[in-house]
Amino acid sequence: MATSSKPLDLYSADNEILLNPRWPEADYQALYKLAKDTQELLNLQGHVWIATSGSTAQSVSATKLVALSKKALMASAKSVNSHLQSNEQDVWTQVLPHFHVGGLGIEIRAALSGAKVVSALKESRWDVHHFYQTLVKEKCTLSALVPTQVYDLVAQGYQAPSHLRAIVVGGGAFELDLYKKARALGWPVLPSYGMSETASQIATASLESLSRTELPAVGLLSHAKARKNEEGYLEVWAESLFSLYAQNTSEGSRHWNPKKEDGWFTTEDRGEVIEGALKIEGRSKDYIKIGGEGTNVARLRSVLESCALHLNPDWPVKITLLDMPSDRLGAEVHAISLLSEADTQKVLQLYSEKVLPFEKARKIYYMSEIPRSDLGKILWAELRRKL
Structure with a gap:
């Protein structure tokens, strides 16, 4: 098992536990033990444990973990590589952490395509100036960012270098105004939709959308399907779907598989599928009455x-x-x-x-x-x- 940033052995039966090294030691150890005990109990093999975002967890130690098979991770990487037409000539700039599906996904995509990966973090942290300098110096062609990082690039007024082909933007809502400002500065941003449970993105705007100015449709990738259920929630099926959850609760540790018998997973997002593209309306917990x-x-x-x-x-x-x-x-x-x-x-x-x-x-x-x-x-x- 590993918690370092060393490359994964994608074809071994070993399990990996990838957690945030900056978490408090007691919380880190509690989550590490949760993953270790669960995989031993279930005789789990060839999986990687990743924490969900934890934005609503009452404490770090109560953060929900997802187990992703290495096959699922590779299925995601192959689909994204195909969508981005990525090959050994590409250079990924990486600012998303190894212990998150966004960062790990980049490493696996590069391992499968032969592309190069260049870290653009400064002392393990995001720095917009360092990112831009790295982008230019290394002639990077691909990247993945969250909207907050795109904000920083726009705020600095940085013009995108001509060798940059695409930036996948995920991990939060990508607003129209920000999209337009980023595109005006030449940034080849592709809005996407995904989650830890799907080993990264399952829907992404097309490369062709970069020739237009309007906010593009977020089309489903080749490894995934989606549908709207009777309650209005988005359900997804993908070759990259997770195997199970594990979580520490006040009643003790638990693990469960929330997927339906046919393999579909009901998300917390309200949305629909229109001509192969996702339209996300928001999470159920975001709906309130005043x-x-x-x-x-x-x-x-x-x-x-x-x-x-x-x-x-x-x-x-x-x-x-x-x-x-x-x-x-x-x-x-x-x-x-x-x-x-x-x-x-x-x-x-x-x-x-x-x-x-x-x-x-x-x-x-x-x-x-x-x-x-x-x-x-x-x-x-x-x-x-x-x-």
Whole structure:
């Protein structure tokens, strides 16, 4: 078993446990033991354990783990390579961690295609200037980023180098305004949809979409299928689907396989499939009722981010919205800001003009930082605890 960044032996029956080395030691050991005990109990072979994003976990040690077979990981990599027309002449720049499907996926794609992988992290952390310098120096042709990292490139006004063919963007909502600003600077960004449970992306915009300016459709890749169920949730089937979950709970450790008998997995996302492309409407937990009126807080965050980006490219990652319980209304929207009071009011004024009255922010929290994961995702449970 390994927790280092050494290359995986993709064809061995050995299992690997890949966890964030910066986690507190007690939490790290609790999750490592969970994976080790589960695979021994089930006689699991040829699998890799990866943590989900953990954005809603009440503690690090309660983070849900997914077991992905090496066959699933390779199925994903082969499909992505085909979609990106990748071969041994490509150079991937890597800023997503080895212990996340995004970073691990790059390594496996390169191993199968013969492409080169160049790390673009600075002292194991994201630095937009270092990334850009590496991109130029190494003449990288492919990369994978999360929207927060695209924000940083746009905020710096960096022009994409001509040798860069494509950047797969996943791990969060990719807003239209940000997409347009990135494309205006020449960045060949391809919106995608995926999750840890599918070993990375299962749907990605086409290379041909880079010849157009509108936000492209996110088409299903060759190894995956999707459908909408009767409740409106997206169900997926893929050669890259995970084998099982494992998690530490207050009642002890548990493991389970949530897939249906026919192999389909029901996601937490509401959405539909239109002519082979996914249209994601948001996660079930993002739907709230304010005074009896329903709304989607993820959509409201998108509106806020667009307003912030319109005013200043550096602002979107410094302000967000959080739904909070309300005795009177059931729920209400609050704003969390790292900006000055004046700048915060500018963003919220523009936001208020674009939403319904009940969707406006009713309270503002000024903080010194918004807790985020290594991929830039906001850790909502931790943020709620801080408030």
